[in-house]
Amino acid sequence: MTSTYDLAADASFARNPGVPLDVEWVGAARANTPAIERRCATLPGRRSVKKDYQAAWLCRAISCIDLTTLSGDDTAGRVARLTAKARQPVRADILEALGMTGLTVGAVCVYHDMIAPAVQGLKGTAIPVAAVSTGFPAGLSPLHLRIAEIEESVKAGAHEIDIVISRRHVLTGNWQALYDEMRAFRDACGHAHVKAILATGELGPLSNVAKASLVCMMAGADFIKTSTGKEPVNATLPVTLVMLRAIRDYYAKTGHVVGYKPAGGISKAKDAINYLALIKEELGDRWLRPDLFRFGASSLLGDIERQLDHRITGAYSAAHRHPMG
Ligand SMILES: O=C[C@H](O)COP(=O)(O)O
Numbered sequence: 001m002t003s004t005y006d007l008a009a010d011a012s013f014a015r016n017p018g019v020p021l022d023v024e025w026v027g028a029a030r031a032n033t034p035a036i037e038r039r040c041a042t043l044p045g046r047r048s049v050k051k052d053y054q055a056a057w058l059c060r061a062i063s064c065i066d067l068t069t070l071s072g073d074d075t076a077g078r079v080a081r082l083t084a085k086a087r088q089p090v091r092a093d094i095l096e097a098l099g100m101t102g103l104t105v106g107a108v109c110v111y112h113d114m115i116a117p118a119v120q121g122l123k124g125t126a127i128p129v130a131a132v133s134t135g136f137p138a139g140l141s142p143l144h145l146r147i148a149e150i151e152e153s154v155k156a157g158a159h160e161i162d163i164v165i166s167r168r169h170v171l172t173g174n175w176q177a178l179y180d181e182m183r184a185f186r187d188a189c190g191h192a193h194v195k196a197i198l199a200t201g202e203l204g205p206l207s208n209v210a211k212a213s214l215v216c217m218m219a220g221a222d223f224i225k226t227s228t229g230k231e232p233v234n235a236t237l238p239v240t241l242v243m244l245r246a247i248r249d250y251y252a253k254t255g256h257v258v259g260y261k262p263a264g265g266i267s268k269a270k271d272a273i274n275y276l277a278l279i280k281e282e283l284g285d286r287w288l289r290p291d292l293f294r295f296g297a298s299s300l301l302g303d304i305e306r307q308l309d310h311r312i313t314g315a316y317s318a319a320h321r322h323p324m325g
Pocket residue numbers: 068070109227228229230263264265266296297298299300
């Protein structure tokens with residue numbers, strides 16, 4: 001088993017050029033909430049992956065993590081530790097037991113001020129640096145400052161920019177304003193890839209999530225992302241289903257591929273497998289690669305490493321066995 005995926009060298013990591021705003025298409029976008037909830041209720045626990053393949057699925061999940069630190073007390077030292085973990089996400093003996101080489105996370109995700117230590121820590125690797133810009137997490141600073149922040153982040157070396165949309169444009173159904181804002185962010189990103197954070201926990205009904213997903217893709221988002229991780233409700237399976245279906249519709253109508261990033265509160269290996277299973281079922285294997293799929297997560301990697309350790313060495317279960325048997 002090897003993973004030598006090189007994001008920078010992957011010509012298929014295509015840009016979504018976007019299309020003109022199609023208000024009729026957006027207006028027709030719906031989400032059948034009861035049906036979506038029924039479908040998602042069948043997921044947890046049901047998508048048990050064959051034991052032999054579990055380690056491979058977990059390694060795939062690692063390769064798709066945007067390893068994140070987004071805290072007010074972030075320091076260069078913390079980011080240096082994060083980049084070391086990004087380069088070697090699991091212990092060498094686990095990798096050796098799996099016969100795996102070259103496994104890294106998908107990207108490292110930081111605030112603007114932490115781009116420099118992230119770039120420094122990832123020097124010589126193909127791991128991209130993603131920066132959250134545009135007044136993250138609320139996105140309520142003046143538009144010209146949000147655009148300037150993107151430009152500064154690209155100048156500082158970020159390869160990917162995670163922007164936050166103005167939720168009010170969705171809540172008031174002002175699709176033109178959302179399109180124009182996203183287009184301006186897209187243009188400011190230049191050569192950098194752009195992920196549009198919808199903050200789905202603040203958008204109201206699922207049909208708003210479907211409409212906002214479409215508008216952001218029409219305006220040129222390369223990825224659509226659920227959440228900042230700071231909303232009261234972050235990534236969920238129902239929201240994921242709605243966004244994956246929007247990506248599928250957009251691809252069917254325009255031929256442009258757009259990636260997906262669930263973020264916030266995903267911290268367990270078994271949850272990661274549920275997300276991967278849903279993507280495989282809805283979009284197919286093409287989307288199960290880091291150029292089109294990422295987990296935005298600060299603590300998921302730790303649980304995956306524990307699970308791999310458990311599978312490889314049995315050490316986890318031995319350490320947790322009750323002393324009285
Ligand atoms: O974009 C990434 C999220 O902010 C990470 O959220 P988390 O700390 O709940 O994993």
